[in-house]
Amino acid sequence: MKGALTRFRVMAYVVGVFLLLLCVAMVFKYAADMGGAMKVVGPIHGFLYAVYLVIAVDLALKLRWSIKGTVLVLLAGTIPFVSFYAERKVVEKTAQGVPL
Template identity: 80%
Template sequence: MSGALGRFRFMAYVVGVGLLLLVTAMLVKYLGDYDGMMKVVGPVHGFLYAIYLVITVDLALKARWSLKGTALVLLAGTIPFVSFYAERKVVESVRLERAL
C-alpha cells in the first residue's frame, strides 16, 4: 500500500499546484483579456486531474475507504488548497490504518 500512498501524495501535490496555476490562468484570461495561458494550463490540469482520480480510486480500494470518503478526496482536487489538506488527512488515515 505504500506505493499507492506515494503515488497519491505526489499527484495530490501536482494537482494542487496545477489548480493554483489554473486559477491564475483564469484570472489572466478574464482580467487581462489574454487566453494564451489558459489554452495550455487548462488541458494539462484536466489530464493530471484524471490521473489523480485513477490513483485515488486505486488507493481507496486498497485502503477500503467508504464511498463518501472516496468521493470527498476525489473532489479535493477541484478546490484550491483543499488537495493539500486532504493529502495530509489521507496520509494520517492510511498510516493509522483507519478507513475514510
C-alpha cells in the same frame, strides 16, 4: 500499499499546484484579456486530474475507504488548496490504520 500512497501524495500535490496555476491563468484571461495561459494550463490540469482520479480510486480500493471518503478525496482536486489538505488527512488516517 506504500507505492499507491506515494503515487497519491505526488499526484495530490501536482494537481493542487496545477489547479492554482489554472486559477491564476483564469485571472489573466478575464482581467487582462490574456487567454494563452488557459489554453496550456487547462488541458494539462484536466489530464492530471484524470490521473489523480485513477490513483485515488486505486488507493481507496486498497485501503477500503467508504464511498463518502472516496468521493470527498476525489472532489478535493477541484477546489483550490483542498487537495493539499486531503493529502495530509489521507496520510494521517493511513498511518493510524483508520479507513476514510
